[in-house]
Amino acid sequence: MKILIIEDNPTNMKFASDLLIIKGHDVIQANNAEIGISRAAKERPDMILMDIQLPGMDGLSAIKLLRKKDETRDIKIIAITAFAMKGDREKMIGAGSDGYISKPIDYRALLSLIEILSTKGYGSHTGTDSS
Numbered sequence: 001m002k003i004l005i006i007e008d009n010p011t012n013m014k015f016a017s018d019l020l021i022i023k024g025h026d027v028i029q030a031n032n033a034e035i036g037i038s039r040a041a042k043e044r045p046d047m048i049l050m051d052i053q054l055p056g057m058d059g060l061s062a063i064k065l066l067r068k069k070d071e072t073r074d075i076k077i078i079a080i081t082a083f084a085m086k087g088d089r090e091k092m093i094g095a096g097s098d099g100y101i102s103k104p105i106d107y108r109a110l111l112s113l114i115e116i117l118s119t120k121g122y123g124s125h126t127g128t129d130s131s
């Protein structure tokens with residue numbers, strides 16, 4: 001799969017990229033939301049890993065924008081939150097993400113979430129109408 005990682009922390013970016021490349025995925029990188037959104041529209045990845053805490057536009061706003069654009073609305077999105085907080089799930093799904101993982105990232109959980117989402121059909125995400 002082609003997977004876009006939007007993450008501002010270089011260490012996290014490297015870990016996630018290395019892991020996904022080892023698993024045979026094509027990785028595209030963006031270190032902020034604006035670059036990520038434009039790369040998503042241009043390169044049409046199958047999936048996006050979206051860090052929520054980003055400099056400038058935050059990940060939740062970016063997810064909402066991606067869901068509004070024809071070119072990007074069907075891309076699977078996994079939100080990555082800085083730490084697990086009560087209500088995170090509702091917030092992430094409400095913004096239009098298909099799933100979420102909290103930091104520190106459990107890479108086995110991430111890989112299994114990617115696997116689960118990749119077997120679902122396009123447009124199966126929920127919550128786009130609740131924001």
Ligand code: MN
Nearest residue numbers: 008051053054
């Ligand atoms: Mn961050």
